[in-house]
Amino acid sequence: MSVPGIDVPDARGRTGLDRAGRDLTGNPDVVVRDVHLLASSWNVLRRTTLARRRRDGAWLTEQRDTYDAGDAAALLLHDVERGTVLLSRQFRFAAYANGHPDGMLVEVAAGALDGESAEAVARREAEEELGVSVADVEHAFDAFMSPGAMTQRIHCFAAPYRPADRTSAGGGLADEGEDIEVVELPFSEALAMVDDGRIADAKTIMLLQWAALRGPFRG
Numbered sequence: 001m002s003v004p005g006i007d008v009p010d011a012r013g014r015t016g017l018d019r020a021g022r023d024l025t026g027n028p029d030v031v032v033r034d035v036h037l038l039a040s041s042w043n044v045l046r047r048t049t050l051a052r053r054r055r056d057g058a059w060l061t062e063q064r065d066t067y068d069a070g071d072a073a074a075l076l077l078h079d080v081e082r083g084t085v086l087l088s089r090q091f092r093f094a095a096y097a098n099g100h101p102d103g104m105l106v107e108v109a110a111g112a113l114d115g116e117s118a119e120a121v122a123r124r125e126a127e128e129e130l131g132v133s134v135a136d137v138e139h140a141f142d143a144f145m146s147p148g149a150m151t152q153r154i155h156c157f158a159a160p161y162r163p164a165d166r167t168s169a170g171g172g173l174a175d176e177g178e179d180i181e182v183v184e185l186p187f188s189e190a191l192a193m194v195d196d197g198r199i200a201d202a203k204t205i206m207l208l209q210w211a212a213l214r215g216p217f218r219g
């Protein structure tokens, strides 16, 4: 029997999705026994059966569902002289479905890697979503977004911008259904929005706090 995503291409052209994780060797206390593809839609849901040696030496068998949305890159645009950051505002259904009042999330520019380098994606998303062409990009940190269930790692960057670097209106790719508002905020206001919950996106909170602690707005 042919299964889309396993032996024949799924809607996004992928095959072999049940192979992921079978070749892991980095941890001698973990042996992957079986990978079952539960769903391959836009993202991929797998149920993996693994044997794991606990700290007391006993082996146990467990199942873990993982949600694979691919990795992503994010970029905080900052203007230290003017004391501002450039962010996006867009509708996020997953957040709306889980209690966000209107699903309109304020975020740094970000996008899926789709096989490209993280820095290249960070630059491209700044261009597409915020209309800014950046020169010097600084790597800040990489973070697993929700490691109990999500495989996703987000590579986080920062870059300076000036008003003159805003070469287009941004807004995202209309033909992909993106509809993104460009939001310029004083850095202090962005931090206040983290405090009162108006900014509730993890990568954005982390990059703003990094900027205050270690990055362009430290000291």
Ligand SMILES: Nc1nc2c(ncn2[C@@H]2O[C@H](COP(=O)(O)OP(=O)(O)O[C@H]3O[C@H](CO)[C@@H](O)[C@H](O)[C@@H]3O)[C@@H](O)[C@H]2O)c(=O)[nH]1
Residues within 6 Å of the ligand: 042, 043, 069, 070, 071, 072, 073, 074, 110, 111, 112, 113, 125, 152, 154, 176, 177, 178, 203
């Ligand atoms: N049909 C369909 N299209 C989708 C879906 N999810 C996303 N898309 C399309 O893919 C585009 C995503 O554009 P990107 O800018 O590359 O991704 P993103 O929405 O910012 O999300 C990426 O970064 C996030 C971190 O901010 C990640 O959380 C996310 O998994 C992804 O990697 C959307 O505009 C939309 O057209 C889906 O479930 N179904």
Ligand SMILES: [Mg+2]
Residues within 6 Å of the ligand: 109, 110, 111, 112, 125, 129
């Ligand atoms: Mg995006």
